[in-house]
Amino acid sequence: MKFLRGGILALMSTEKTFYIETFGCQMNAHDSEKVIGTLEHEGYTRVEDEEAAGLILYNTCSIRDKAEQKVFHRLNEYKKMQGEGKKFAVIGCVAQQEGEKIFEKAPYVSLVSGSASYRNLPEMLVRLEAGENRITGLDDRQTDETFDTEFTARSNPHRGYITIIEGCDKFCSYCVVPYTRGKERSRTSDSVLAEARRMADMGYTDIQLLGQNVNSYRDSSGKRTFAEVLGAIGQMAGVRRVRFTTSHPRDFTQDIIDVIDAVPQVCDHVHLPVQSGSSIVLKAMQREYTREWYLERIAWIKAAKREISMTTDIIVGFPGETEEDFEQTASLLDEVGYDGVFAFQYSPRPNTPAIHMEETVGVEVKAARLQRLMDRQRELQRISYGRHLGQVMEVMVEGYNRQRGQVTGRSSQNKTVNFTVTQPILPALGSYQTVRITQTFPNSLVGEAVSA
Ligand code: 5AD
Ligand code: SF4
Numbered sequence: 548m549k550f551l552r553g554g555i556l557a558l559m560s561t562e563k564t565f566y567i568e569t570f571g572c573q574m575n576a577h578d579s580e581k582v583i584g585t586l587e588h589e590g591y592t593r594v595e596d597e598e599a600a601g602l603i604l605y606n607t608c609s610i611r612d613k614a615e616q617k618v619f620h621r622l623n624e625y626k627k628m629q630g631e632g633k634k635f636a637v638i639g640c641v642a643q644q645e646g647e648k649i650f651e652k653a654p655y656v657s658l659v660s661g662s663a664s665y666r667n668l669p670e671m672l673v674r675l676e677a678g679e680n681r682i683t684g685l686d687d688r689q690t691d692e693t694f695d696t697e698f699t700a701r702s703n704p705h706r707g708y709i710t711i712i713e714g715c716d717k718f719c720s721y722c723v724v725p726y727t728r729g730k731e732r733s734r735t736s737d738s739v740l741a742e743a744r745r746m747a748d749m750g751y752t753d754i755q756l757l758g759q760n761v762n763s764y765r766d767s768s769g770k771r772t773f774a775e776v777l778g779a780i781g782q783m784a785g786v787r788r789v790r791f792t793t794s795h796p797r798d799f800t801q802d803i804i805d806v807i808d809a810v811p812q813v814c815d816h817v818h819l820p821v822q823s824g825s826s827i828v829l830k831a832m833q834r835e836y837t838r839e840w841y842l843e844r845i846a847w848i849k850a851a852k853r854e855i856s857m858t859t860d861i862i863v864g865f866p867g868e869t870e871e872d873f874e875q876t877a878s879l880l881d882e883v884g885y886d887g888v889f890a891f892q893y894s895p896r897p898n899t900p901a902i903h904m905e906e907t908v909g910v911e912v913k914a915a916r917l918q919r920l921m922d923r924q925r926e927l928q929r930i931s932y933g934r935h936l937g938q939v940m941e942v943m944v945e946g947y948n949r950q951r952g953q954v955t956g957r958s959s960q961n962k963t964v965n966f967t968v969t970q971p972i973l974p975a976l977g978s979y980q981t982v983r984i985t986q987t988f989p990n991s992l993v994g995e996a997v998s999a
Contacts, residue, residue: 563591566600570617571608573792574728574757575639577699577708578662579606582638584698585668593700602634602675607641609723611894615641622653629655634675636660640727644897646685660684663714663729665694688714688729691767695738697745705943705977707751711739711776712758712765717795719822720833720901721862721893724759733764736771740779747785752977753943754780754788760795762803774802781812787979788943788959790814793860796821796836799844808852815853816886816960819844820860824879825872828865831904838875845883856960858887863920864913865893866904873916880924884931886960887990888924892917928989935962935984935992942966942982942994944974954996956980963991 565586569579582604583593594600605621608614618641625635636658637649643661650656657680658671664684674682693713701707715724716731743754756777758764764773771779781789789812794803796819807813819841823829826837848855861876880888892913895902908916942956942964953965954974966982974980974996986993 563602564594564600565591565602565604566594566597567604567606568597568621569606570614571606571610571640573708573755574662574710574759575606575608577710577757578639578665578694580701580708581694581696581699582606582665582668583700585665585696586672587700588698589669589672591672597628600633602636603628604636604638607637607639609640609644609727609896611891612896613894615644619652622649622656625653626655634658634680636675638662638665640723643685643688643727644723647681647683650681658682658684661688661727661729662694663687663690666692666696688726690729691732693732693734695734695742701751705751706753706755707746708755708757709739709742709746710734710757712761712763715759717760717763717797717835718833718900720831720904721865721896721899723896723899726898728759731760731763733767735768736766736776736779737768739776740783743780743783743786747783750785750977752785752787752979753790754786756780756789756791758791758793760793760798761791762794762800763798772802774800774806777803777813778806778810781806781810786812788812788814790816790961792818794819796834796841796844801847804847804851804855807855814959814961815851816856816858817848818858818860819848821876821879821883822860822862823865823868823872824876825868828868828872828876831867831901832862832865833900838879842879842882856886856962857883858961859883859885859889861888861890861920862893863890863916864908866901866906866908868893868908877920877923880920880927884927885924886928886931886962888920890917890920890924925989932962932987932989932992936987937984939981939983939997940964940994942980944976944978944980946976947973953993954980956982958992964994965991966994966996968996 607618635656637656638660642659649659664687671682712733714729714731718725762773821841940958944956946955955965958964980996982994983997984992984994
């Protein structure tokens with residue numbers, strides 16, 4: 548216990564406790580793991596209930612307007628708690644984008660920090676504890692530094708993430724990321740491999756390399772290519788799977804396919820966002836490739852010795868997208884044969900060039916196009932998932948559905964597999980089971996365990 552000025556007794560229990568809420572992509576989820584580890588190292592204790600927390604952190608996403616609105620809605624809810632002596636921190640992409648405006652909108656917030664400033668968190672926390680209430684970490688977007696910490700609090704004991712490249716220099720005309728996460732900067736491959744080694748020693752068997760454009764990775768020490776890093780981690784003792792996301796078509800090179808072919812531990816799945824199937828729209832999006840150029844990379848992937856599963860992101864209703872452009876996107880789905888599509892309605896974002904383009908596609912048309920696309924993709928997946936019927940695959944156990952008497956897990960291609968076992972003892976979480984597929988759905992597979 549500690550006495551504050553004025554002699555008020557403050558309970559330690561809420562003083563150095565924190566609660567964190569995270570929105571957005573995997574990069575954000577992993578940033579939170581690092582923020583949690585940093586806070587714990589600074590003497591804070593994490594609590595699962597915001598009522599019990601002295602510090603509430605909100606890790607935000609601004610990729611689409613909806614995500615951003617959630618933040619302000621949530622901040623309004625915090626308002627009710629401001630009299631309880633709690634402190635609030637807004638971090639992540641909305642923090643970076645809105646900056647000090649957050650203090651105006653929500654004066655009870657004491658700390659606003661973008662991801663490029665997280666390495667200064669210990670110092671910001673000291674100022675917070677000293678009672679400062681206008682602390683910002685907003686000026687680091689031009690930094691060459693990355694946020695590496697040995698104190699990462701990983702939430703899953705079997706699958707672990709490693710950010711190998713931060714920021715983005717691609718400047719697609721619709722995207723906030725270059726403005727919120729700052730310039731592209733890669734870690735040294737030695738530090739990436741050392742982190743992977745430590746994780747493998749701790750028992751992690753599934754390692755996922757992260758980056759806004761993970762394959763734009765350029766070893767800052769010049770020693771290894773991205774594909775070589777993938778291969779080296781895949782071949783480490785103890786590592787059974789290495790994944791990577793998200794790949795950018797511009798930097799997608801044949802050597803990535805070669806390493807998937809050569810090293811079985813490198814997962815046979817590529818997430819390669821196309822955004823649109825129309826070269827005209829791609830030009831307006833400043834994607835710097837055409838439909839044909841993208842399809843050439845897809846042809847390389849299809850020519851691999853192992854079957855590689857492909858997934859993508861698509862934006863519908865970009866300014867100027869005609870019915871014909873949209874049809875080209877729809878036909879691309881047939882041509883590629885994706886195993887998963889994440890499709891979004893275009894949402895104009897602050898600071899991006901596209902915000903100045905006239906929105907020619909109405910809300911209803913956007914919604915209708917999205918629906919048509921998803922319906923079509925579902926049909927395609929219903930058929931394409933069927934190819935797995937009768938196949939035998941390795942599944943990493945992630946959980947149990949006791950009601951259905953099924954074990955749930957993931958294949959190397961990142962597909963959900965629900966399966967039954969005959970032995971009375973359920974396989975352990977994180978273990979690998981050999982499963983024969985007996986039924987297929989558009990988004991999952993069903994099977995039964997077989998002895999390896
Ligand atoms: N509007 C809609 N979707 C967007 N994305 C990125 N920016 C926008 C935007 N302004 C989508 C892209 C990207 C995914 C993470 O989010 O498809 O790949
Ligand atoms: Fe959202 Fe992009 Fe920020 Fe991830 S990097 S949280 S997707 S805005």
